[in-house]
Amino acid sequence: MNLPIIKSKNKLKASFDKIREWDGKMRRSEEFDIAGVKWRIGIQLEAKDDNNKLHVFLCCEMNGVWISAVDNLQFKLLRHYNHDTKNFNATQYLMTSENSVGVSISSYYWSTILLSNYGYLSCDTLSFETTFDFIYQHFNNIEHYTDFVININNLFELNVNKGLLCASSEYFYNQIVVERKGEEEIRKITIPDIELGPFMLLLALMHPSLDVPAEKLENSLELANRFKINSINLKYVAKLKAVFEYHENDKEYQMKSEYFLKCLQFAEKYEMNQDFMNFVLKCFKTSNEIKTFSEVSGFETLKESTKVLILQRVLETIV
Structure with a gap:
């Protein structure tokens, strides 16, 4: 049996009322029917050490459809004036066993949301919009469904789910679907x-629930880049x-320039990491920190384009 792979772009919008009275338990929006799959936007509040973290997620009911992955997932927290939004991008890529994928909004933003003058609440109602792509296949409730073989060096054969493979890897999606259209x-x-x-x-x-040390992820980055598996990079x-973030206020640790160098070299190596490079550069708080970093062994190996960005950051810290 060789089932077709379907890719779809989608946008959903949902509102949740009586937010100030909300007890924080899971709430789901009304159903949205897309290609025979029922989708909902959900919210849940996690209270921990007096900090409330808001979880926003997208969930679906499969009913005979294998949802392989959700890609380019973004949640927008809508304001009710100035048409402004706050965007939250998901780093998770594949659907979990609960058929959901989502983001967590920190306690800082949740506190901001509740302030009336920020405009996120209108008549005690909070509104979200989400855009996402998903790849799916129809099947008849087959457990551990596989329909594709990867031959390794003509010695080993791995049975995999084709939809899952294509959803996770742009390389395999192009090889299996696009180039053979x-x-x-x-x-x-x-x-x-x-x-x-x-x-x-x-x-x-590729599986979202597998948590491994950074070293193992680092060892797989070359292959992830080769096969264009963005989820591992994320x-x-x-x-x-x-x-x-853990050492945000630990200035002595922040001055360990070798770590900055490692992160910038990583960001240089994989073009998809421009946002991460900007994040690292903003961790330099003063021009003295940048001066110390510029004296570390290996600084000269950075690309000229990266050094220009570092210089721009120097100017920003002076202003």
């Missing part, structure tokens, strides 16, 4: 120049950011 669908692809172990780890890292970026 109008031709007979293929059921096998051969990769002749790769080791089995690292590739199997790469496939495992996982690694999230771990690097967590280090910065």
